[in-house]
Amino acid sequence: MTSLLKNSELSLEKADKIVSETLNSCDDGELYVEDTKSETIVLDDNKIKSSNYTSDLGYGFRAVTGDTVAYSHSNEISEKSLKNSSDNLKSTLKNNSGTYNSEIKKTNQKLYKDIDPIESKSMKSKIELLNNMNEYARSKDSSVKQVTASLLAEKKNIEIIRSGGELLSDNRPLVRINMSVMVEKNGRKETGVYGIGGRQDYDEYLKNDNWKKVCDEAFRIANTNIESKPSPAGEMKVVLGPGWPAILIHEAVGHGLEGDFNRKKTSAFHDLVGKKVASKGVTIIDDGTIDNRRGSLNIDDEGTPTERTVLIEDGILKNFMQDRLNARLMNTKSTGNGRRESYKHVVMPRMRNTIMLGGTNTQEEMIKSVDKGIFAVSFGGGQVDITSGKFVFNCTEAYEIINGKVGAPIKGATLIGDGPSSLKEILMVGNDMMLDPGIGTCGKAGQGVPVGVGQPSLLINNMTVGGTQL
Amino acid sequence: MIKDQDYLKKIADICLSKSKKLGSTDASILVQSSVSENINVRNKKLDGSERSENLGVVLTTYLGKKKSSIASSNLKESNLNELVDRCIETMKITPEDEYNSLPDKDLHFSGLKDLDLYDETHLSNEDKINYIKEAEDEAFSNNKIVNTNGSGFGENKSNFLLANSNGFADGYKTSQFTAYCEVVSKSNGSMERDYEYTSKRFYNDILKPKELGSIAADHAVKKLNPKKIKSEKISLIFDKRISKNFLSIFASAISSSAIAKGTTFLKDKLNQKVFNTEININDRGDIKKANGSRYFDSEGIGIINLDLIKNGILQDYLIDTYNGKKINRKSNGRASGTTNLYFENGSKTFSELIKSEKKLLYIKETIGHGTNIINGDYSVGASGIMIENGEFSYPVSEITIAGNLNNIFQNITLADDLEFNYSTNSPTMHVEGMIVGGK
Numbered sequence: 001m002t003s004l005l006k007n008s009e010l011s012l013e014k015a016d017k018i019v020s021e022t023l024n025s026c027d028d029g030e031l032y033v034e035d036t037k038s039e040t041i042v043l044d045d046n047k048i049k050s051s052n053y054t055s056d057l058g059y060g061f062r063a064v065t066g067d068t069v070a071y072s073h074s075n076e077i078s079e080k081s082l083k084n085s086s087d088n089l090k091s092t093l094k095n096n097s098g099t100y101n102s103e104i105k106k107t108n109q110k111l112y113k114d115i116d117p118i119e120s121k122s123m124k125s126k127i128e129l130l131n132n133m134n135e136y137a138r139s140k141d142s143s144v145k146q147v148t149a150s151l152l153a154e155k156k157n158i159e160i161i162r163s164g165g166e167l168l169s170d171n172r173p174l175v176r177i178n179m180s181v182m183v184e185k186n187g188r189k190e191t192g193v194y195g196i197g198g199r200q201d202y203d204e205y206l207k208n209d210n211w212k213k214v215c216d217e218a219f220r221i222a223n224t225n226i227e228s229k230p231s232p233a234g235e236m237k238v239v240l241g242p243g244w245p246a247i248l249i250h251e252a253v254g255h256g257l258e259g260d261f262n263r264k265k266t267s268a269f270h271d272l273v274g275k276k277v278a279s280k281g282v283t284i285i286d287d288g289t290i291d292n293r294r295g296s297l298n299i300d301d302e303g304t305p306t307e308r309t310v311l312i313e314d315g316i317l318k319n320f321m322q323d324r325l326n327a328r329l330m331n332t333k334s335t336g337n338g339r340r341e342s343y344k345h346v347v348m349p350r351m352r353n354t355i356m357l358g359g360t361n362t363q364e365e366m367i368k369s370v371d372k373g374i375f376a377v378s379f380g381g382g383q384v385d386i387t388s389g390k391f392v393f394n395c396t397e398a399y400e401i402i403n404g405k406v407g408a409p410i411k412g413a414t415l416i417g418d419g420p421s422s423l424k425e426i427l428m429v430g431n432d433m434m435l436d437p438g439i440g441t442c443g444k445a446g447q448g449v450p451v452g453v454g455q456p457s458l459l460i461n462n463m464t465v466g467g468t469q470l
Numbered sequence: 471m472i473k474d475q476d477y478l479k480k481i482a483d484i485c486l487s488k489s490k491k492l493g494s495t496d497a498s499i500l501v502q503s504s505v506s507e508n509i510n511v512r513n514k515k516l517d518g519s520e521r522s523e524n525l526g527v528v529l530t531t532y533l534g535k536k537k538s539s540i541a542s543s544n545l546k547e548s549n550l551n552e553l554v555d556r557c558i559e560t561m562k563i564t565p566e567d568e569y570n571s572l573p574d575k576d577l578h579f580s581g582l583k584d585l586d587l588y589d590e591t592h593l594s595n596e597d598k599i600n601y602i603k604e605a606e607d608e609a610f611s612n613n614k615i616v617n618t619n620g621s622g623f624g625e626n627k628s629n630f631l632l633a634n635s636n637g638f639a640d641g642y643k644t645s646q647f648t649a650y651c652e653v654v655s656k657s658n659g660s661m662e663r664d665y666e667y668t669s670k671r672f673y674n675d676i677l678k679p680k681e682l683g684s685i686a687a688d689h690a691v692k693k694l695n696p697k698k699i700k701s702e703k704i705s706l707i708f709d710k711r712i713s714k715n716f717l718s719i720f721a722s723a724i725s726s727s728a729i730a731k732g733t734t735f736l737k738d739k740l741n742q743k744v745f746n747t748e749i750n751i752n753d754r755g756d757i758k759k760a761n762g763s764r765y766f767d768s769e770g771i772g773i774i775n776l777d778l779i780k781n782g783i784l785q786d787y788l789i790d791t792y793n794g795k796k797i798n799r800k801s802n803g804r805a806s807g808t809t810n811l812y813f814e815n816g817s818k819t820f821s822e823l824i825k826s827e828k829k830l831l832y833i834k835e836t837i838g839h840g841t842n843i844i845n846g847d848y849s850v851g852a853s854g855i856m857i858e859n860g861e862f863s864y865p866v867s868e869i870t871i872a873g874n875l876n877n878i879f880q881n882i883t884l885a886d887d888l889e890f891n892y893s894t895n896s897p898t899m900h901v902e903g904m905i906v907g908g909k
Contacts, residue, residue, distance in 0.1 A: 045731050045796075047567045050539065051560055055553060057544040069518035075525050075543040085521070092519040092595065123563055146731055182733055182844065189733075189844045231849070233872065233907035234701040264512070266619050266654050266663065344522060381839040383851075387619070387654055387663035388693075390868050392838035392851030414840045414849040414870045416907075466840075466849045466870020466907035470701055 003167070004033045004057075004159045008077040015082065016165045022063060022086040023163035027098030028324055029063040029089075031161040032301065033077075034343040038154040039118045043130040045146065051123070060343040063089040064325055065098040071346050101328070102164050107305035109298045111291050112199035114171045117153040121202045126151050129211060137181050137215040143226070144219065145189075146182035151175075153202065160303040168303035173199050174294065174450060176439060177206075179214045183222040190228070192221030193380075193396065197438040199292045221378065221397050224409045231413035231467025232400070237373030238415065238460045239366045239401065243434035244378055246455035249284060250354050250442065251382040251391040252419040253277070257311050257319075258444075259326030259337070259349040261386050268389035268420050269317065277317045278423035281359050284312040286321055288336055288352035294438045295353035295452035299336070302347055306336035311354075312423070323349045341447040351442060353452035359429025366428050366459040368404040374465055375399045375406050376415065389419035414466035422460065430457030473503035473525070475641060478631035481527060481545055485554055486635060489531045492558040496532035496572050496635045500768070504628035509598040512620045514606050516599060531557050535566040569795040572769075577801060578638045579766035579773075586759045588627075588643040589672040598623040601679050605651045608683030614691045617654035619663055621686075624648040625673075638770040646761075647673045651682050655690035662696075664689035664835075669892070671759050689834070692855065696867035699831075699856070699908045706871060706901050707824055707832045707857065713813075713899035714892065715836070716882075717751065719875065721808045721894075723843050724778065724786075726793035735846035735876060736784065744784045745879045748816060751779035753788075755809035762810035762893030771803040778811075812895040816884030823885045823900050825860035831906065832857050833871065846875035870907035878904070 003012045015031060023029045036056045042049045058075035061082065070092035072085035133149040153175050160168040176197035183190055194217040196205050240248060253269070261267035269277065278284070288297050288306025297306050302324050310318050322330070323338030326349055339350035367375060375398065382393030394414050400407040435454035442451040478501040489497040504524045510517040527550070530539045538561035540553045593601070602623045609615050624647070631641035652665040666686040668677040677685075708716075720736075728734035736744065745751075755773030757763050766772050769791055776786050787797075790805035824830060833854040840849040853867035878901055885898040 047569075048565050049567070050537075051564055052539045052541065053553070053556060053560065054541040055544060055549070056542065067512075068516050070520075071518065072521040074523040075545075076523065081523075088519075088521050092516070123560055127563070127565065146733055184732075189735075191733075191842075191844055231872075233870070233905055235909055264617070264619070266617060266661075268661065344524070346518070346520065383837045383839070385663065385837060387661055388853075388867065390837070390851065390853070392840075392870070394838055394840045394849065412840065412842055412847050412849055414838050414851055414872070414907075416838075416851040416868055416870050418868060464698075464868060464870060464907055464909075466851070466872050468849075468872045468874075468905045470703060470905060 004035050004157060005077065010077050010079050010082060014079050015161055018082050018086050019161050020163045020165065022089055023100055025097045026063045026065045026093060026100060027328065028101060030302065032060045032343055033159045034058060034156065036154065036156045036342065037118060040150065040152050041126055041130060042148065042150045043134050044148045046134060048127055048130065058343040061085040061089060062346065063093055065093050065096040067329055068093060068096060069325065069346060073343050100163050102162065104162065104303050105305050107299065109289065109305055111289060111296045111298055112173060115173050115201055116155045117173045117175045117201050118155060133179060133211055133215055136212060137179065137219060140219045143183045143185045144181055145184040148180040150178045158301065162303065168299055170298045172297065175200065175202055175205060177211065177214060179218040181218040181222045183226050185226045188226055190222050190225035192218040192225065194218040194221065195437065195439040198294050199296065224397060228409040228411045230469040231410040232465060232469045233467040235462050235464050237370045238463045239370060239373065239375045240458045240460065241377040242430060242432045242455060242457050244436040244453065245376060246354065246356060246436065246453035247379055247382045247393060247440070249356050249455055250351060250453050251384040251393060252417060252422050253284065254351050254354045255384050256386055256389065256419050257321055259320045259322040259330065262320050263326045263330050267386050272317050275317055276315050277420060278312050278315045279426040280315045281429050282312060282315050282423060282426055283357045284355065285310050285357065286337065286351055286354045290353055293353050293435065293452045294440060294450045295351065297352065300338045301340045302334065302338035304334045304336040304338060306352060309335040321349045321351065323347050339449050341449055345447045348444060350444060350449050351451050353454065355454035356456065358431050358433035358456040361428040361430050363430055363432060363457040366430065366457060367401055367406060369459065370401045371403055373401045374410065375401050384419065390416065391419055392416045410467065416464045416466060422463065425461040426458055427461050428459040432456050472505050472627050472629045475631060478503065478629065478641060482631055482633045484547060484550055485527065485529050486633065488551060488554045489529065489558060490635065492554065494531040494533055494558060494561065498530050498572060498634035500528045500630060500632050502526045502628065502630040504626060506624060506626040508622055508624040509595060509602060510620050510622045511599060511602045511606060512618050514603055517620055519595060529554065529557060531561050532570060532572070533561050535568055535570045536561050536564050537567065537570045538564055569792050571791065572634050572636050573771050573791040573801060575636050577771045579640060579770060581772065583642055583765055585756065585763050585765065587671055587763060589645045591673040593625055602649060604679035605649065605683035608680045609651055609653045609687040612687040612691060614655045614657050614694065615653045615687045616656040619652040619654060621651040622649065632770050634770060640766065640770065642765065645671055647676050649676055649682055651686040653686050653690050655694055657694045660695045662690055662693035664693055669761065671761060675759065693853065693865050696853065696865040698868050699866050699906065701908050702906055703903055704829065704831050704906055705827050706904050707830050708899040708901065709832065709834045710896060710898055712833055712836055713896040714894045717811050717813065717894050717896055719841055719843070720751065721788060721811060724788055726787050726789040726797060726799070728843060729787050730793045730796035733844050735844065739784050742784060743782045745779055745782040745882060747782040749779055749782050749882060750814040752777055752814065753808045753811045757810050757890070760810050760890055762808065764809055767803045767805040769801065769805045771801050771805065773803040773809055776802060808894065810890065810893055812888060813884055813897060815886040815888045815897055818883065818885055820885045820887050820898050823883065823898060824857050826900060828859060830857040831866065832862065848873050848875050848878060871904050872907065873904045
């Protein structure tokens with residue numbers, strides 16, 4: 001195996017020696033080496049505004065004993081630098097000693113190809129694509145006043161060197177195509193945003209002129225919002241569309257089920273395992289093993305193979321998402337959720353693709369059953385307060401429901417709810433489970449990682465809608 | 471150790487001369503070096519330590535009106551050579567953009583560097599741990615504090631060099647000392663978290679640990695056993711840690727990039743009344759030791775002080791070279807955004823402000839990203855405390871607040887309690903008549 005260290009001043013043998021010598025008296029830890037190349041090309045205001053290529057190489061050296069983590073990272077890859085890091089880790093952990101657990105599951109999992117999506121499409125054709133997207137979106141209607149389109153591709157190669165010389169690696173491609181359209185009509189301005197992506201080459205996402213659908217969708221959302229009226233305020237029934245609205249699941253329960261918050265007992269869910277936390281019929285999983293999805297990984301950033309983890313089964317809380325540290329301290333096994341943004345960041349339990357499985361109801365039934373409420377089809381960002389359980393997210397496409405019928409579009413409303421209680425308010429689970437188009441990035445403690453979500457249509461009995469219309 | 475100017479200069483020279491050799495007409499480069507050390511403590515015990523050494527280079531090359539950029543953390547000469555090659559290749563096939571250029575030479579910074587932005591103080595890990603343990607000890611002396619989410623202390627030192635092919639080459643060291651304490655309170659089945667945060671360029675300027683811990687504890691305890699209120703129209707008081715967010719929103723709405731594209735609700739509002747006549751907003755880069763102070767922006771243009779709002783009237787935009795050309799304006803040194811941005815003090819005391827109406831809602835926290843710069847719509851989740859007859863009465867949570875920024879800006883009244891704790895600062899703020907979504 002050729003190592004990422006091959007062109008550096010540090011040989012794999014030397015690295016092995018320092019790693020083993022440093023970690024022998026610790027419970028866990030590893031040397032994580034990362035080589036990331038990424039390219040972003042942005043078209044904005046009718047011009048190719050920027051083309052940036054980034055090449056980032058560095059290591060993060062971690063030693064863990066008990067519940068104390070010592071971490072040191074650098075982009076100077078040399079024996080001297082690694083030795084400095086080793087000294088730094090030892091000085092933090094000098095009063096503790098542990099027993100290194102060298103056990104780590106092996107896998108041949110191949111969820112995506114080892115490709116370089118940056119090189120597989122020429123710069124010329126990328127620029128041409130962006131220009132086509134711009135022209136096509138502007139040609140849709142004279143009300144289109146502004147278009148921003150971007151292409152992002154990344155190839156992240158990682159290597160994990162554990163004490164005893166074990167070496168684990170993963171090569172992760174990632175692609176994203178984004179479109180934002182601003183429409184202006186009768187003095188009003190609204191935007192629509194849409195994107196697609198995942199862990200395949202650009203061409204897989206561009207088949208059959210698929211880029212046109214991305215433009216169509218961004219325009220459709222902007223054009224819908226231009227007709228929107230002020231959103232109502234107060235508690236009401238909410239129907240959520242399938243797919244991307246599952247960021248509600250991500251915020252409302254996902255974060256609260258991450259191992260660190262529960263080990264520390266700061267999550268509203270920490271004492272609820274085995275208890276009913278959602279309506280019957282609600283099953284939620286976190287799956288890192290779906291082919292080519294944005295949130296999928298062959299191994300997590302500690303080397304553990306990812307898996308399909310059942311979090312909530314038929315309403316009952318079953319499992320938390322774990323990295324090695326929190327699993328060890330909670331007497332369980334890592335679920336392959338140990339992730340980090342880059343070598344500059346410490347590992348934490350993070351979501352992968354978080355999905356609510358499908359049920360039996362139709363979306364039509366749900367809407368028909370609502371006298372007064374809203375139908376939320378797409379969202380911008382969300383956020384949660386783990387401790388109080390309160391979460392919010394912002395609608396980017398929503399409609400009022402009056403007497404069982406979908407009515408006028410409503411303006412950017414915020415929905416706010418309480419995590420542990422909102423899943424008990426689910427009245428119907430749809431039969432139309434859908435995954436999101438591949439655009440999600442989750443932020444936690446300042447670290448962003450790519451994730452996926454999915455859900456069927458849902459009817460929620462009661463949520464607070466934040467609007468301006470009393 | 472952070473690298474010195476000589477080292478940074480060597481890297482810059484390699485890249486600039488190589489790009490010139492390969493045919494670029496212009497180039498600019500940023501070389502950075504930083505070292506940061508962070509300590510985390512939880513429940514008065516060491517939770518973790520982190521040391522980071524970062525090196526980085528960002529190079530932009532021009533061929534007439536064509537432009538391309540590369541960035542890398544791998545500063546080996548062979549890698550740099552490869553990347554410059556790549557940058558030049560990409561540049562050649564990138565379409566021309568008439569607005570691309572290096573900044574105006576006449577605007578380059580050339581002055582004294584006397585703002586005191588670097589504190590050499592180095593704290594040992596022991597000292598950092600002691601500081602933050604003392605803060606947690608103080609928080610735990612409040613008997614409703616049962617847990618912590620973790621508290622931390624960080625020390626960051628950095629050095630950089632910015633250079634371009636028009637002869638600009640300058641850089642300087644900065645430091646930042648940061649501490650935070652995040653605690654969990656519990657009572658009668660209610661669990662809440664809150665924090666306090668301090669960050670300054672000089673170690674002696676940060677909050678003392680006891681203050682940090684007691685403020686965090688006080689915040690978390692005051693949130694316990696909240697009520698949800700009915701939807702209503704009510705005037706809000708924004709705590710200083712929230713009111714400053716309206717300045718950040720204002721800043722993004724007057725950036726020359728948003729103005730040039732027309733993607734802001736403040737387009738075409740220059741010389742018009744955007745706030746009420748008592749409001750003044752300034753952006754000053756020359757305050758000694760301040761977090762937002764700098765000598766020049768990311769293009770090397772000297773910072774001038776801006777009176778952005780005078781008696782409620784919009785006086786200026788935040789302008790960089792590229793977007794400035796689009797709107798026929800010279801850069802005013804804001805390619806890196808605002809410096810020390812603040813509302814001038816209002817005329818009322820805090821106590822007068824909270825007594826100004828019989829019933830007011832005091833907002834201490836907002837969550838979510840519900841600000842639309844394009845049309846000014848604002849809708850976020852919030853929690854706070856109800857004020858009745860000038861007295862804080864009970865905590866409120868799981869509500870939303872909504873309005874349009876055009877109206878919000880016109881309805882702001884400020885207290886006289888401005889402090890320079892962050893780079894963006896506001897006094898306590900009263901906003902008349904916003905819509906609260908609740909029960």
